[in-house]
């Protein structure tokens with residue numbers, strides 16, 4: 001590209017990101033693909049289905065038998081594939097929802113929903129850790145000037161926000177306006193669960209006229225929690241208490257695409273106004289077949305066994321590393337409070353952040369030992385909450401997670417020894433490693 005005002009400005013922005021150590025780069029494909037020799041503590045392939053022989057065979061057979069297998073040929077509004085409609089019907093039945101509507105991705109689904117459903121005068125309230133796609137949807141909506149966040153998973157903070165809004169906005173009291181709460185059932189960076197039942201109770205108490213609505217993003221819970229992997233909403237029996245649920249196919253289901261489960265009216269409205277649905281070619285037939293095959297594994301119980309293995313290895317890892325952290329300063333290595341508490345109220349989570357003030361060196365050290373666990377820093381997570389995020393998988397063994405814990409502890413002990421001796425840590429302690437940015441509002 002020739003030098004110009006544009007190239008100068010673009011370069012300056014990238015250099016500034018470099019200087020602030022927040023420049024995004026694609027990771028090395030050799031370290032991140034599912035057939036890499038590294039132990040995967042990074043991908044969202046929670047059930048290890050992306051390497052499942054059973055799923056691969058089923059997919060190839062179904063694909064071979066399918067009447068349509070290549071491109072869908074256009075937007076759903078122009079070409080409504082039979083396979084697409086059939087999958088929606090199947091998913092509405094499976095999840096116990098009035099209707100289902102496919103989107104090309106979870107990102108598109110959130111943008112589509114939040115950009116058009118809230119009407120003029122309505123308000124959107126969201127957990128401070130909500131995914132970037134919800135932010136983008138709200139920004140494009142009529143509620144862009146009426147959006148409020150509450151502290152992560154804090155019922156007192158949510159109560160405060162709702163109470164204040166009722167005082168300030170008579171339309172919310174009279175019921176002429178609506179309020180939407182956006183949460184994730186399992187948060188991708190922290191592995192924390194939204195207190196869904198408490199949120200529903202609070203919403204019903206604060207908005208007895210029924211003009212308060214809950215929207216739950218189940219991207220990270222799909223396939224893992226609830227009966228047959230139907231998610232946390234189903235696990236807690238809240239299906240009739242939420243306005244819409246989002247399930248994505250790209251994480252535990254090893255496919256691509258997403259579905260919004262909601263009412264007939266909302267579905268019709270989305271078909272008319274959700275631009276991320278209307279103005280895009282719908283999923284290819286092979287995408288639909290792939291997702292359909294993954295749901296076969298949810299229905300026949302295969303995924304439930306994998307989910308049990310996943311949660312077992314997740315608990316094992318936390319229990320294994322926890323006592324070994326006792327002699328290490330928490331700034332160097334610690335588990336977040338919700339894991340340190342050892343609460344029995346919530347199920348285990350496969351997302352386990354290892355808090356550290358030095359996420360890049362730790363990640364690089366683990367990489368040198370054959371393990372892929374990525375550093376996450378500001379602006380993806382708040383300042384001071386840097387971490388190496390561990391994502392576990394059904395295919396991870398107890399030996400894998402013991403190796404991970406031992407590697408992290410050894411790294412911390414070597415740093416402590418360096419500090420005692422007044423030494424600068426050598427390269428082998430890891431000075432590099434890219435940072436991942438997934439939720440950034442920047």
Ligand SMILES: Cc1ncc(COP(=O)(O)O)c(C=O)c1O
Pocket residue numbers: 105106107108110131133184188217219220248249250257258438
């Ligand atoms: C909570 C959450 N919602 C939505 C999405 C987007 O889903 P998809 O990857 O299908 O676009 C993601 C993916 O990163 C996510 O973590």
